[in-house]
Amino acid sequence: MNDTPSSGIDGAWRLVSKRLRAEFGEDVFVSWFQGLALERVDSGVAHLSVPTRFLKTWIQTHYAERIAALFADEAADVQRVSIGVRTAAAKIAAHSRDVVVAPAPVEKTEQRFTPQLATVQRLEPNRLSGSPLDRRLTFETFLVGRSNALAFAAARQIADAKAGDPVQFNPLVIHAAVGLGKTHLLQATAHAVEAAGRRVLYLTAERFMFDFVAALKAQTALAFKDKLRAIDLLVIDDLQFLQGKTVQQEFGHTLNALLDGGQQVLIAGDRPPSELEGVDERLRSRLAGGLTLELGALDEELRARILGVRIAAAAAAHPKFAVPDEVVAYTARLITANGRDLDGAVNRLLAHNTLTGSAITIEMAETALRDLVRQVEPKRVKIEDIQRIVAKHYQVSRADVLSSRRTQNVVRPRQVAMYLSKQLTLRSLPEIGRRFGGRDHTTVLHAVRKIDQLVKTDQALLDEVELLKRMLLD
The missing domain is CATH 3.40.50.300 (P-loop containing nucleotide triphosphate hydrolases)
Structure with a gap:
C-alpha cells in the first residue's frame, strides 16, 4: 500500500498496530507495543513515544526496523520512525487519542495485582516480590x-x-x-x-x-x-x-x-x-x-564435615546425643548420594538413640541406616547403556567404542566402559569382551586393571568415573 489511507495518519498507525499484533502475537504485542503511541509525522519521520527508557531501548534494538517497514507500507510519506520517552502530559494525551489498538479494558488493575507480589522481606508494597528466602542458607x-x-x-x-x-x-x-x-x-x-x-x-x-x-x-x-x-x-x-x-x-x-x-x-x-x-x-x-x-558429588571428607555440623545441631536440642568419630566416618563412607540422605542418616541415629536408649555404635548404625543403603544400591545396568552413556560423555560414537581403533580419544572411553561393565554388571570377562566387538577376555582384564590403577592417582579420572556411575545408577 503506497498511499496514506483517507482516515489520515492515525488510521495508518492503527493499521500498523493491527499488523504488529497479527505478526508477533497477542502476548508480545501487549508486552512491548501496547505502550507505543504516535505523536506526529513530519519530514517523513513518524515520531513514536513510549512510557519508559527501557521500552525505548528495547523497541529501537529489536523492532524499530520492522515498525518502519510496516509504516512505510501504510503511509507513503513515512520513511523512518523515531522513538522517544514521553512526558506525563504526553502520556495523558496519548491515552485520550487512543492511537494504539489495545485489548478491551478489564476490571483488574495494577493495584489489584500488586498485593500478590508482596516482597519476601515485606518492604515497599509496590516492589516486585520473590520466592521465600531461608535465613539459615547463608x-x-x-x-x-x-x-x-x-x-x-x-x-x-x-x-x-x-x-x-x-x-x-x-x-x-x-x-x-x-x-x-x-x-x-x-x-x-x-x-x-x-x-x-x-x-x-x-x-x-x-x-x-x-x-x-x-x-x-x-x-x-x-x-x-x-x-x-x-x-x-x-x-x-x-x-x-x-x-x-x-x-x-x-x-x-x-x-x-x-x-x-x-x-x-x-x-x-x-x-x-x-x-x-x-x-x-x-x-x-x-x-x-x-x-x-x-556442583560435583560430595567427597567423603565433605560428607563427614556435613555430618559433624548436623550432629552438633541435633546435640544442641538433645544434649545426650553423641556420635563417636568412628560412626561418623562409617556413615560418611556409607551414605554417598547427597546431603539430604546425610540429614536422614543423622535423624535415624538420633531416633534409635533417644527412642530405644541404644548406644551409638557401628553395629547400631548398620541397623539404623539399612534402608538408606538400600536406596543407593546399584540397579541392574545393561552393557549397552554403559556403552551409550560413556560414548556420549567422551563425545565419541558407540561404534567407535566397539571398533578396533586405537587412538587415545577412543581407547580411554573403551577402557572406562569395560571397567564400568565389570563394576556394575554380573557379566563375566569373556561375555563383556563379546559385547565389545568380540574382544578376548584378556583385553577386558587389562582395561579393568588399567582404570582401577589410574583412579587411585588421577583425581580427574576418578571424578569422571564416579559421575558416569551416578548417571547409570540414577
Whole structure:
C-alpha cells in the first residue's frame, strides 16, 4: 500500500498496530507495543513515544526496523520512525487519542495485582516480590569442599561486588543433582547482596511463570518488566521447570535486557543449559554464553564435615546425643548420594538413640541406616547403556567404542566402559569382551586393571568415573 489511507495518519498507525499484533502475537504485542503511541509525522519521520527508557531501548534494538517497514507500507510519506520517552502530559494525551489498538479494558488493575507480589522481606508494597528466602542458607553455613569450591568462589565474587563494578561472568549458571547445595548457594548470594544494600530478586522458575502470567492477565506486564529490570541481581532457581514458549521468550527478553544493561544474573538448574530439554534454543545459547559450573558429588571428607555440623545441631536440642568419630566416618563412607540422605542418616541415629536408649555404635548404625543403603544400591545396568552413556560423555560414537581403533580419544572411553561393565554388571570377562566387538577376555582384564590403577592417582579420572556411575545408577 503506497498511499496514506483517507482516515489520515492515525488510521495508518492503527493499521500498523493491527499488523504488529497479527505478526508477533497477542502476548508480545501487549508486552512491548501496547505502550507505543504516535505523536506526529513530519519530514517523513513518524515520531513514536513510549512510557519508559527501557521500552525505548528495547523497541529501537529489536523492532524499530520492522515498525518502519510496516509504516512505510501504510503511509507513503513515512520513511523512518523515531522513538522517544514521553512526558506525563504526553502520556495523558496519548491515552485520550487512543492511537494504539489495545485489548478491551478489564476490571483488574495494577493495584489489584500488586498485593500478590508482596516482597519476601515485606518492604515497599509496590516492589516486585520473590520466592521465600531461608535465613539459615547463608555463606557462613555453606560448607566448602573440593566438589563445590569453584562455584562457591564465583558466587562469593558476585556477592562481594560493589555497585558499578564490571560484571565478569554473566550469566553464572550453576547445575547439580538434587541435594548438593545449589539452592543454598543461590540463597546465600541473595542474602549477601541484599545485606550490602543492593537490589536483588530471588525467584524459582515456577514463581516467575506465575507472576508473569498473572501480569499478562492483569494487563500489568509492562510494570512487571520494569520492576524486574530495576534490580542489581536476578536469581532464578530450578530453571528446568521454566515451561511454555511465551514465558520462555519473555524470560529470554528479560535476560537479554539485564545482561545488556550490565546487571548480574545467577541461575541454577539440575543440568547444564545445553541439556535442558524443552527450553528454547536461543535461551539455551544465551545461557551457555556465560559461565557454567557444576556442583560435583560430595567427597567423603565433605560428607563427614556435613555430618559433624548436623550432629552438633541435633546435640544442641538433645544434649545426650553423641556420635563417636568412628560412626561418623562409617556413615560418611556409607551414605554417598547427597546431603539430604546425610540429614536422614543423622535423624535415624538420633531416633534409635533417644527412642530405644541404644548406644551409638557401628553395629547400631548398620541397623539404623539399612534402608538408606538400600536406596543407593546399584540397579541392574545393561552393557549397552554403559556403552551409550560413556560414548556420549567422551563425545565419541558407540561404534567407535566397539571398533578396533586405537587412538587415545577412543581407547580411554573403551577402557572406562569395560571397567564400568565389570563394576556394575554380573557379566563375566569373556561375555563383556563379546559385547565389545568380540574382544578376548584378556583385553577386558587389562582395561579393568588399567582404570582401577589410574583412579587411585588421577583425581580427574576418578571424578569422571564416579559421575558416569551416578548417571547409570540414577
